[in-house]
Amino acid sequence: MPARALAACCLLGIACGALTASAAHAAGHRKAAATPARKAAAARPQPPAAGPAYATRPDAMAFADDLAARRGLDAAWVREAIGSARLLPQVPRLMLPPANPAARNWRAYRGRFVEPVRIRAGLRFWDQNAATLARAERECGVPAGIIVGIIGVETIYGQQTGAFRVLDTLATLAFDFPAAHPRAADRTAYFRGELEEFLGQAARAGCDPGAARGSYAGATGMPQFMPSSIAKFALDYDGDGRIDLLNSPADAIGSVASYFAAHGWKPGQPVWFPVGFDDARLQRDVLLAPDILPTFSAQRMAELGVILPPEAAAHAGPLALVELQNGGDAPTYVAGTENFYAITRYNWSSYYAMAVEALGRAVAAARKN
Template identity: 35%
Template sequence: MSTRRTLLACAVPAVLAAYARVQPAQAAPAGNSFHDFLTEVRTQAKRAGIASATLDRAFAGVTPNQKVLERDRHQPEFSMTWARYRTLVITDKRIVDGRQAVAANRALFRRVQERFGVAPGVIAGIWGLESSFGTGTGDFPVVEALATLAWEGRRAAFFRGELLAALKILDHGDIAPAGMTGSYAGAMGQPQFMPTSYLRYAIDFDGHGRRDIWTSNADVLGSIANYLAQSGWQDGQTWGQTVSVPSGFAADGRDARRPLSEWARAGVRPIGGSWAASPDTPAGIVAPDGTGGETFAVFGNFTAIRRYNPSDFYAIAVGLIGDQVLA
């Protein structure tokens, strides 16, 4: 596993989670004005059954957002080690804030776990990384941001699909255009769902008739749990744990799974206690900074977290934050 990674700042500036090498932005296609683009989208949306009144409200006053273009065109590249990433995202303040958030919503976490079989720790870890427990959700108008990126052309097909999904959300009545805010790239609300993820996973957990991932903690936590449950989270199992390995041990990564008993025979030992799973549990050994760095045994639920965000750094941080918040 590489000891250096390229870090792309996530939608919420405080969360450094998505890894990709930045591609240079392209200008909007010649001759395709923003007005013409919106006209095309209106036609496509109407064919998909979205009401004209919804489109009128959604596109009222929408223009190319220069701040969105600046963010998209000037995303910084960082070479980031796990040790540095860990220092940035697993802070004392985040752990304290997480404990307070869990304490304030303890009954809600219990109801969510009863329904979805997803442990409070992993939900809290995602909630904390994505929006600092709801305190940093982004203030870009989602329709305008997505329209700008879909028109600009660098990832036009992707953002056009997300824009149409956002229009479906508005047409359903879950949120008004003014309340549909998020990151410059269209990630919405406290769980930072893209619109297509919202359509798949967001739920109305508090039963108020709308899937409100902006202001309803019940819908936020329920939606995160639903995402993980549909991604294969196994109730009663953990994500992984920190381990020690013999000198010179080469970790083969999350996909090279063996029973814990085999890793134990190879000299892998849990740090700070006993194994968090039974001896026959398949586990991969991940050393995100390479040989000599911090090392983890990761189980099946690690894969479920990676379906929320495919970065190993992110998934480990979610697990560690959750463990510390509940400690």
């Protein structure tokens, strides 16, 4: 099979085929007697209620025609796919910043992810996939703990991958992204690109684009990849000829490692260092101005009033002063490295990056006990 066709079949395994297989398996047991497993499945989030179909929207149909022409796809198939997508009224609301945001609290945020359920699940995941995690670390330079932390924070190792129909979420965000959002134009363009990539993958693989399920933003699988990330970074890491981020831990592990390798991960570099302050010399506003982008040398940080431990003072790369609010208590500060910044390319949040690293470290500690 030509490499290009094989790649399309691999993408089928991510976007549709793997999910369709899971759905077929579940359907085969629909009439079975109630069991604890079936009761647990019934308690999982159900698909959200959908609104009108996009077949009634001229802008959506015009986009379908343009997409088909640019990508060389069958116009009737694209129109049918986009036309069958339905508006999900709650999804645009989920994209808006809260009207009355609560004070950020790093300790509370950490507690949501570094907790017994995720640590136990992470311990099982690491033990069951130790050889693959070691291979990914060897080949990509990304520590096993970071990969375990990502998959644990994202989906509790595949337990919570999302109940939204991906076609509906991407269409909703492509054609009805909330205008009140401060970056509405950019985000609309982004989600139109993701919808285009998703349909292109489905068309090449010959699968039903309505089968895939994921998050309210259209991310799928254990690592919650968007369609463009699937196209760029996903790997067939178990060598079975298809990429399956939903059911193959190896593919999920290899794909996360691939993502970080492509986003500048520095093998052997810590994620962050603890810091203290010399209040007499501290220029906090200058230090926080670049946000989480590593900008300052260790020497420059010291000149601006940051007290670094010896290993941080000897660090050769740039650093960022990262501020983590703790509600009404004093903030926590760390010096973030280029690897800290790399984690924020997965999710643009310093709290997220800290939680990923902390969960991975907690699971690693549990393995030693």
